Amino acid sequence: MKITNVMIVLLLTLILCTAVYGQDKTGPRPDRSFDDIRARGVIIVGIDDAFPPMAFRDSATKEIVGLDIDLARNAVQRLGLTIEFKPIAWDKTIPRLNTGEVDIVWSGLSILPERENQMLFSQPYLESHQVILVKKGSNIARKSDLKEKRVGFQRGASSEKWIGSDPELIDSLKELAAYRNNKLALQDLEAGLIDAVVLDEVIARYTITKRPDLFVMPGENFGKELYGVGFRKTDKALRDAVDKTLDQMKKDGTVDRTATKWLGETKP
Secondary structure (H helix, E strand, C coil): CHHHHHHHHHHHHHHHHHHHHHHHHHCCCCCCHHHHHHHHCEEEEEECCEECCCEEECCCCCCEECHHHHHHHHHHHHCCCEEEEEECCHHHHHHHHHCCCCCEECCCCECCHHHHCCCEECCCCEEEEEEEEEECCCCCCCHHHHCCCEEEEECCCHHHHHHHCCHHHHHHCCEEEEECCHHHHHHHHHHCCCCEEEEEHHHHHHHHHHCCCCEECCCCEEEEEEECCEECCCCHHHHHHHHHHHHHHHHCCHHHHHHHHHHHHHCC
16 A cells, blocks of 8 residues: 555656656747748838828829838848838727737837837837927917817827826817828818817928928927837847847937938937
8 A cells, every 4th residue: 555655656746747847848939029020031010101201102102201111121121121011000000010910010109108018119219299280370389378279189199198198288178189190180280170280299390391381380399209119019039139220220320310311400
């Protein structure tokens, strides 16, 4: 009886050790996010193609151009990959990323705490602010002047977050209008259907360079934010590879030259 008990204990110990050894040998699955894309040779980049100057369609050629397009092409070339741009609705950015429809998002993506809970970010590559854009001759000079005014913003963009963080401001507005993209909001601003648009400073500055006779930007802003490239939470290896190229592009002046090309010397 004693021998049998000893044999049972030894057998159970052997089974346990085998299981533990198997676990150690297998371990967590390695992060192959960058290796898999290198094997494929193509990286799919999600963009908003109605987001000048970051990414938009050239009116003559219909090709996708912009500040982020130039930066993404440069980075991907350094990684030895081919790039494919895939337009996605801005308010569907995170779902499209997490379902694998795109590999990364590189399109004026502000680094916000609520987004960091759902995705990884690269290091910041550009600083911006949320600002107010109005037509010349407007009596709007600061946030408090938005009282009883009609204000537009792009749905799903960080401007929505900044406006939403000020309930008192929302209550004071005559109308708060959400648009599919900033282009539509700016069209309504030009037509006089709304009084102001809250949007990223880089977009506002670019818009003013194109229409200095029509638009102005009051000095007060809603707050500072940083732009980064977005990745799935599991894709740390891919994020690290892109971060390495961003380091190189900052050090050799590529980021600054590209920003100046699209925003002029007044770049943020």
